[in-house]
Amino acid sequence: MQDSSRYDVIIIGGGAAGLSAAVALGRSLRTTAVIDSGAPRNAPAAGVHNFLSRDGVPPLELLAAGRVEAASYGAVLIDAEAVRVGKDPDGFTVTLGDGGRVSGRRLLVTTGLTDELPDVEGLPAHWGSGVIHCPYCHGYEARGKAIGVLATGPMAMHQVQMFRQLSSDVTLFLHTAPEPTDEEEELLAALSVRVVSGRVEAAEETDGSLSGVRLESGASVPLDALVVAPRFAANSVLLESLGVEISEHPMGIGYSAEVDPQGRTSVPGVWAAGNVADPVAQVMASSAAGLMAGAAINGDLIAEEAKAAVERRRAARGPGLGGAPAGSDNGITTGTPGRTAELESHAH
Incomplete structure (x- = not known):
């Protein structure tokens, strides 16, 4: 896979969390790439349980449906292993197992965990x-x-x-x-x-x-x-390489990435969701966490874009000109005189 495309968001991990995030981002018109190596943790199980309306569905069937949904909103599904991730001037670049590279403005890691029996x-x-x-x-x-x-x-x-x-x-x-x-x-x-x-x-x-x-x-x-009680070992190598904080679970059952309630890590531009951040989350909880992270990432991009728009406007107007009055021709439409007059006539 040789892909030099740049996306709004790169998602590493195509399980319930990653695909849910891709759907949320796609519905917000964000370009996403979902990188997945095809080894879901729950593959040995006969069915996924406690997932409202889908109880008992085979894990691979659930993922297949999720991939179709994510793709329907424009997500690019890349079947490969992410072996390395690094920061670049505009975000992050992920190197794949075949040498290909994928770049994006934000990074969401949903790589799950490994059950150490x-x-x-x-x-x-x-x-x-x-x-x-x-x-x-x-x-x-x-x-x-x-x-x-x-x-x-x-x-x-x-x-x-x-x-x-x-x-x-x-x-x-x-x-x-x-x-x-x-x-x-x-x-x-x-x-x-x-x-x-x-x-x-x-x-x-x-x-x-x-x-x-x-x-x-x-x-x-x-x-x-x-x-048995396995040790839940987060698949956190890529996160650790970026400096994300990893901590032991308070119950002594394993370790995971530290995130805030929306999945934001300690490293700017990097989010994590699902079992890599919450070892005890079941599939439905991981899916919800992916949705939350996707929405938070979209909000972060919106804020960045709004700030850039203001900076471009200021640069176009030149130094020392300050703000423009409402309704002026400054590149941001705030209304037209004709429409204003019409509204005033209705007011009287």
């Missing part, structure tokens, strides 16, 4: 199906089934309670976590949650589906679903 054999193969982490994304499908919770950090007790609401058959595998405190032990007993000590060595499967876990002792425990 616990080091247990077999987890990646069942990620998004038998191995899950979010009760709102996958819990309903596991309701009433045998569910295991793999304790790897501070979220284990929270996960136990969330999934216990969905099933009476919940087992906590202590794995690398310490023994429960007296208070935690009382809670687990009250909820009838079994506790299994010892490290989990592997996820087991039958006919390609998760069927349980094997402990380091060699014992097997049958399960229908295994809940």
